[in-house]
Amino acid sequence: MTRKKMQKRKPGFTLIELMVVIGIIAIVVSIVLPAFSLSKKKAREIVCLANISALGKAWLIYAEMNNDNIVVANPLPESVMCPYYSWVKAPYDPDNCTTAEEITGIKIGALFPYLETVDVYHCASDTRHTSPPMDPFGKGDGGYRSYSIPAGLYGVSYNPNLKKFSIENNYTDIIRKTDVKSPSSKYTFVEEAYGKGMNRDAWNFIPNPADHLDEYADPVALWHGNSSTFCFADGHAESRTWHDAQLIQTTLEQKDGPLADYVSNDDADWLAMGFPYLQYIGP
Numbered sequence: 411m412t413r414k415k416m417q418k419r420k421p422g423f424t425l426i427e428l429m430v431v432i433g434i435i436a437i438v439v440s441i442v443l444p445a446f447s448l449s450k451k452k453a454r455e456i457v458c459l460a461n462i463s464a465l466g467k468a469w470l471i472y473a474e475m476n477n478d479n480i481v482v483a484n485p486l487p488e489s490v491m492c493p494y495y496s497w498v499k500a501p502y503d504p505d506n507c508t509t510a511e512e513i514t515g516i517k518i519g520a521l522f523p524y525l526e527t528v529d530v531y532h533c534a535s536d537t538r539h540t541s542p543p544m545d546p547f548g549k550g551d552g553g554y555r556s557y558s559i560p561a562g563l564y565g566v567s568y569n570p571n572l573k574k575f576s577i578e579n580n581y582t583d584i585i586r587k588t589d590v591k592s593p594s595s596k597y598t599f600v601e602e603a604y605g606k607g608m609n610r611d612a613w614n615f616i617p618n619p620a621d622h623l624d625e626y627a628d629p630v631a632l633w634h635g636n637s638s639t640f641c642f643a644d645g646h647a648e649s650r651t652w653h654d655a656q657l658i659q660t661t662l663e664q665k666d667g668p669l670a671d672y673v674s675n676d677d678a679d680w681l682a683m684g685f686p687y688l689q690y691i692g693p
């Protein structure tokens with residue numbers, strides 16, 4: 411990209427715009443709180459929606475500034491793309507990372523120049539970094555970053571056994587923004603609560619369009635009652651309230667797990683319909 415072109419599209423303007431919007435929302439929340447007796451919890455959900463919306467807009471701007479190529483979703487340091495292009499960079503040892511290391515990874519991530527504030531990466535109701543990980547195998551005090559990008563958006567699957575990146579999903583990744591069809595229905599950011607500490611890789615959902623059997627999902631976060639926030643590829647954010655007891659239980663345990671037998675489950679269907687990927691290639 412030429413210098414002239416860079417000057418025409420100043421990411422700084424977007425930063426100001428985002429900060430103003432977040433500031434206005436914070437002021438509005440503080441004004442309407444007493445009037446409508448909104449709970450502190452509800453106010454945090456509104457700020458959370460503003461956060462995930464800001465991330466989603468930065469994701470769109472990144473693609474616009476990079477010839478429509480989207481940012482890499484997988485923060486793991488082993489990623490061949492990660493050192494320079496991943497949206498955030500996980501600490502070298504994500505199993506034992508500290509919050510400080512996680513924040514450093516946010517600041518050297520490819521999306522940070524479009525936001526320049528760490529706060530929008532964190533939901534105020536996400537307390538994982540202040541207590542030991544829920545999963546007994548988890549270590550460290552990571553768990554500050556509350557949002558993840560779906561793996562179908564340039565997640566570059568990582569196989570820990572082979573210690574390399576490989577196509578192990580039953581779909582291929584989208585790598586260009588124009589390949590996201592129906593952008594208003596495909597989510598670009600998910601509120602995730604992984605029980606081992608930090609949300610290390612991209613948020614994955616293994617679809618099975620044939621019969622929905624053996625589908626798999628990383629956990630979503632339940633910091634706002636039974637709701638989680640999402641941002642979509644058109645930039646809008648919304649809160650999804652879950653109804654299925656199994657999904658809620660799995661989520662409360664902060665585990666990833668199979669969604670087998672979820673054939674008629676509205677929640678699993680909603681996740682499946684909104685999960686972006688380029689092409690289904692079978693198991």
Ligand SMILES: [Zn+2]
Pocket residue numbers: 454455458459533534535536556601633634639
């Ligand atoms: Zn939240």
